Amino acid sequence: MASKNKWLMALAGMTLQLSIGSIYAYSVWIKPIELLNGWDAHQLKFAFSLAICFLGLTAAFMGKFVHSVGPKKAGLLGALFFGIGLAGAGFANSIGSLPVFYLFYGVVSGIGLGFGYITPVSVVVQWFPDKPGFASGLVIMSFAAGSILASQIISPLTGALGVSNTFYTLALAYSILMVLASLYLAVPSVPTGVVDYHSGGAHISASELLKDVRFYGLWFMLFFNTTCGIALIAVAAPMAKDVIHITEAASIIFVGIIGLFNGLGRLIWSSISDKIGRWSTFMCFYIIGTICFITLTQTTNPLLFQVAVFIVISCYGGAFATIPAFIKDIYGSEKLGSVLGYVLIAWSAAAFVGPWLITLSSDYTSIFWLFSGILAITAVMAFFLKSKMVNTENATTIVK
Structure with missing residues (x-):
């Protein structure tokens, strides 16, 4: 095989993620x-939850298959x-069938999301040991960048081509x-210069992971953080209008900047984790998140609210x-794709739990207090799991 460039490999992985990231612009379709x-917003939001659910399920239970067939x-x-x-979603709209829309947009595209999400991550990480x-x-x-791009092109396309033709165009x-x-x-x-002391088979079964406290730690650390974040994303625009009374135009800008911080946070925080360690980085998420949610309970200042x-x-x-x-540090690079798939079920669960929690009260202040409590408790849990989560964090070393 001809030698390949790691930066082009990263670009290929980014292109896959950019494409499937359009799922996060789903609200623009509603x-x-x-x-x-005539389908209402509640009915339509279920399709998004289905897609994220099947993303997690596919990533979890097809990990061994992905490794066997290759990236x-x-x-x-x-x-x-x-x-x-996407093409099936366009067909469903053309015939006015909600069940068919659920099948194609929720289930079929969700399976595609699962394959498209874990494959580039597990590959590109190996090129940057x-x-x-x-x-x-x-x-x-x-x-995240894919969601920003899609949110800017869906509305103009639907205006010019119609809903079904826009789905067909994007599918192609x-x-x-x-x-x-x-x-x-x-x-x-x-x-690659990496001595991987965890090599011993590329696949880890669910039964093995269910006996490993480190897996539970990773799963719940991601679940609680995602639950709080995805809940904010789900109600960002109406929340800002209700709490800080911004205009419709300002709320659109607010949502766009949220997408930007979602994307930048992924690069900046993960790079920081290379310096301070994964466990310490997650502790930053919980401590900072707790402080920010408490701040949200105390302020109606538009600037401070939005920054938080x-x-x-x-x-x-x-x-x-x-x-x-984090998974690579604990389980080794060969098992990354398999374990990541199971951990991503936390995302699927959070996609249902987060938006549900935020509907429990019409008072956003009480919801902010709830989320601050969730993150504070998660920080305590992570603290007690520290010895389990970091004792192998540096086991994957670079041969100088």
Whole structure:
């Protein structure tokens, strides 16, 4: 195999994530689909939850398969399922069938999301053995960038082409991008300089992980952080209007900046984790998040309120980018894809729990107190798990 460039490999991984990251622009679809078919926002939001659910389930239970077929074929499968899912969503809108929409957008594209999410992360990290946090952050940052890009093009396209044709157009465009990116993906063909003391089989079964307290630590550390962050994302615009009384135009800008901090947080925090360690980085998420949510209970100052939200979202994104490197530190690079798949079920669960928690009260202040308590308790849990989470953190070393 001809020698491949690690930066082009990173670009290929970023392209895959950029494409599937369009799922996070789903809220932009709601209004035009409502106008076309009369389906209400509650019905439509379920399709998004389904997609994230099947992302996590696919990542969890297809990890062994992904490793066996290799990153190129796994990426191509992601392109196939994601493209068919979007095209099928367009067909569902053309015939006015909500169940068909759930099937294609929720289930089929969700399977594509699962293949497209774990494949580039597990590959690119191996090409940057000295900076795994930076590598995973670079790739996963593109997921957030994809949501920003999609949010800017969906509305103009639906206005010009209609809902169904926009789905068909995006299905074709994203499929082409994902296929081209997947064809370049490959694991390093020469030693990377990493001595991996955890090598011993690329797959870890669910039964093995369920006996490992480190897995529970990783799962719940990601789950609670994601629950609080995804809840804010779900209600960002109406929350800002209700609490700090900003205008509709200002709320759109607010949501856009949230996307920016989501993306930047993934690169910045994961790079920081290369310096201070993964456990310390997650502790920063919980401590900073607790302080920010308490601040949100005490202020109606528009600037301070928005800054606190942006910081929370940066930690939300940062956790996604840091968790692959955390898993690599504990289980080794060969088992990264397998373990990451199971840990990402936490994302699936949080996609339902976070938005549900925020509906428990019409008073945002009480919700902010709840989230500050959740993060504070998670920090205590992480503190007691420290010896389990960091005793192998530096076991993967660089041979000088």
